[in-house]
Amino acid sequence: TGGRLAEIFGERAIGMDLLQRRLGMTWGAENFLKGLKHNAAMRRLIDAYSQGVNAFIGSLRPSDYPLEYKILDYAPETWTTFDSALILKYMAWYLSGGGNDLDMTRSRAVLGAAETDKLFPFQAPFQDPVIPVGTAWDFALPAVPITSDRSMETGMPPGRKRGDAGDPFDEPIGSNNWAVSGKKTKSGFPILCGDPHLQLTLPAIWYEIQLSAPGINVGGVSLPGTPxxxxxxxxxxxxxxxNAGSDVLDFYKIKFRDKKRGEYAWGNAWRQTTVRREEIKVRGGKTVMEKVLYTHLGPVPFAEGRPEMPGWIPAGAAMRWTGHDGSGIMAALYLLNHAHGYSDFKTAVAKFDCPAMNIVYAGSDGRIAIWHNGKFPRRAKGQGRYLLDGSSPAAAWAGWVPMEQVPHLEDPVRGFVSSANQNPTDNAYPYYLGWDYGTFERGARINEILAAAPPLSPQDMVKMQCDALSLRARTILPRLLELLPKAGLTAAEQVRARELAAWDFVYRADSTEPTVFNLFWSELYRAVWDDEFMARRIFAAPAADRTMELILREPDSPYFDDLATPAKESLSDIVRPAFSRAIGRLEEQYGAFGPAWRWGRANPVTIRHLGRVPGLGAAPLAVSGGRGIINAASAANGPSWRMVVELGPAVRAWGILPGGASGNPGSRFYDDGIRDWVAGKAYELLFLKTAGQNHARISGRTEIGGSK
Incomplete structure (x- = not known):
């Protein structure tokens, strides 16, 4: 995140380091620390945390260093508050950075605004939003000035391959959470569940802890490097x-006065650019110096096009991102850790600004709630969907959505709240927050289960977190099979089609139907959209849910025609070839139909080493579930921590990491949780009343002394 990997890995990491600096990650961390100057309590907290880390580092001899340091021939540095700030900014970037403004601008230039809005709707189809449809809002929308945007030329963005519509199962960074009130539980007490979906690594991203001291007794997972x-x-x-998924990053095309780029237009005047000189030290090589231009809107990552420039970054554009600002996130977490009820919770989340999150609450007072929470810019509908005019003050953000008016739901009659990265609200919500959210499947499936469930226990919730039914398959596959003609299919293809027709849409690790459906859907998706890329018509592929809507509700859509042929194809014309290609590809990759086609073998989950050191990760895992499914384990991503908490006179909690409590590859606790994580099990968490409490599960104690 700080752009210093080249100091360890040498020249091969220079490009990555330069990108981090160009994106303003270190600048954002500096702004975070500047903000703490006005919060003495948080400054003391982060200083004390750094001192604790350094006390441990100072106790180590080189022989005590973790294995990774020995492999890399690198010694740990003194930990600083800046390092903690960088970690917080990295998580903000991981969850809210990036964007498709450039691809959307290019697509609109070809399709026109009306057709672009049809293919990329502001309210995605099939959505069951975080805040239920029909919710009334008791505030009026302040006036927001009409803004302008600026379309660019319609060439191919650097880094984009022609003729590739992408992966229809590619989902944004996501997670699940929900809470049910006591009226829906066997105990009569609320239950809260959460499983953040992130990269799966050994050691795990999270570290399970309990913090017990005067005024605080809290358990859960921490992010190593932050308090x-x-x-x-x-x-x-x-x-x-x-992850909330609302748009908090916009690109502004800058109009420089001349080739020197010393000034840029803003309204009727010229403003001076500033230059930030970045120094990249290189192990075994010469130091690299780089100049990055800044405007009042933020950094200009690339003043002009370069071969190494990521395809989503527009050349000559400034990046306005809330993550560059000072942040109250550390104060928010501190207050959450100390909270005694819903009022304290609301005070805490009001400071939780970036990354924006859906934060779910359950309390021993019986209350449940969810807040689609963050620092959201006030914008006109669609502002930021395309590249904005960086010379027009009318294109600037018009302040912030008041925290008390962000979407939220408290103690609903239905008895539960939930989120899974889907649209936060229906169209009735007064403010525009964005449009590119997760597809409907996980959120709708969670709500479907909770709405119909009998009184629930914590064990029911543990099981639900591993639900592997695919709403995508249940929604679209029956129609695809209706369109699949029996004539022309080979004998093997007919058997696979019959198996799909009898399938219950559950992605079991030992089943073959998920493997066949996944590739069938991928081939059909590409049949719909690849020709649009080939013909240079669009640069951003419509989402899977919009493609499903075309198939189910707009079967005569012109997008089913293959532009690469002189004939005019219909939907039914492209289904059979897509199915045949899928079966052919499976036979080519895995051989004749057999055990190799099983979902868990054909699509294993990989838990890699955090530093990508070969041999220190886990063997490929056969896991039930996948993208767009509650148990969203897929490739190298998935539930990075599962947690179930029952609130009552005595809190009880269950949890599991996809790994272990130790970061030492030589310890049996390094990966001892993986087998149970795959099986969908969870451990009851030991939560002590006080740090000195005795318990049969305590096998030993380590006491760490300190001085004031």
Whole structure:
């Protein structure tokens, strides 16, 4: 994140380091620390945390260094508050950075605004939003000025391959969370559940802890390098988070005065650019110096096009991102850790600004709630969907959505709240927050289960977190099989089609139907959209849910025609070839139909080493579930922590990491949780009343002394 990997890995990491600096990650961390100057309590907290880390580092001899340091021939540096700030900014970037402004601008230039809005609707189809449809809002929308945007030339963005519509199963960074009130549980007490979906690594991204001291007793998981519990519970409340997905990053095309780029237009005047000189030290090589231009809107990552420029970054554009600002996230976590009820919770989340999150709450007071929470710019509908005019003050953000008016739901009659990265609201919500959210499947499936469930226990919730039914398959496959003609199919293809017709849409690790459906759907998706790329018509592929809507509700859509042929194809014309290609590809890759086609073998989950050191990760895992499914384990991503908390007179919690408690590859606790994580099990978490409490599960104690 700080752009210093070349100091360890040498020249091969220079490009990555330069990109981090160009994106303003170190600048954002500096702004975070500047903001702490006005918060003495948080400054003391982060200083004390750094001192604790350094006390441990100082106790180590080189022989005590972790294995990774020995492999890399690298010694740990003194930990600084800047390092903690960088980690917080990295998580903000991981969850809210990037964008498709450039591809959308190019697509609109070809399709026109009306057709672009049809293919990329502001309200995605089939959605069951975080805040239920029909919710009334008791505030009026302040006036927001009409803004302008600026379309670019319609050439191919650097880094984009022609003729590739992408992966229809590619989902944004996501997670699940929900809470049910006591009226839906066997115990009569609320239950909260959360499983953040991130990269799966050994050691794990999270570290399970309990912090017990005067005024605080909290458990859950921390983010190593930063103080406090991020997702967890205390004796009175529990909370968990999913990525909100609302748009908090816009690109502005800058009009420089001349080739020197010393000034840029803003309204009727010229403003001076500033230059930030970045120094990249290189192990075994010469130091690299780089100049990055800044405007009042933010950094200009690339003033002009370069071969190494990522395809999503527009050349000559400034990046306005809330993550570059100072942040209250550390104060928010501190207050959550200390919260005694819903009022304290609301005070805490009001400071949780970037990354924006869906934060779910359950309390021993019986209350449940969810807040689609963050620092959201006030914008006109669609502002930021395309590349904006960086010379027009009318294109600037018009302040912030008041925290008390962000979407939220408290103690609903239905008895539960939930989120899974889907649209936060229906169209009735007064503010525009964005449009590119997760597809409907996980959120709708969670709500479907909770709405119909009998009184629930924590064990029911543990099981639900591993639900592997695919709403995508259940929604679209019956129609695809209706369109699949029996004539012309080979004998093997007919058998596979009959198996799909009898399938219950559950992605079991030992089943072959998920493997066949996944590739069938991928081939059909590409049949719809690849020719649009080939003909240079669009640069951003419509989402899977919009493609499903075309198939189910607009079967005569012109997008089913293959532009590469003189004939005019219909939907039914492209289904059979897509199915045949899928079966052919499976036979080519895995041989004749057999065990190699099983979902868990054909699509294993990989838990790699955090530093990508060969041999220190886990063997490929056969896991039930996948993208767009509650148990969203897929490739190298999935539930990075599962947690279930029952609030009551005595809080009880269950959890599991896809790994272990130790970061030492030589320890049996390095990966001892993987087998149970795959099987969908969870352990009851040991939560002590006080740090000195005895318990039969305690096998030993380590006491660390300190001085004031």
């Amino acid at each position: 406090g519990v991020v997702i967890g519970f205390n004796e009175e409340i529990a909370w968990s988070m999913t």
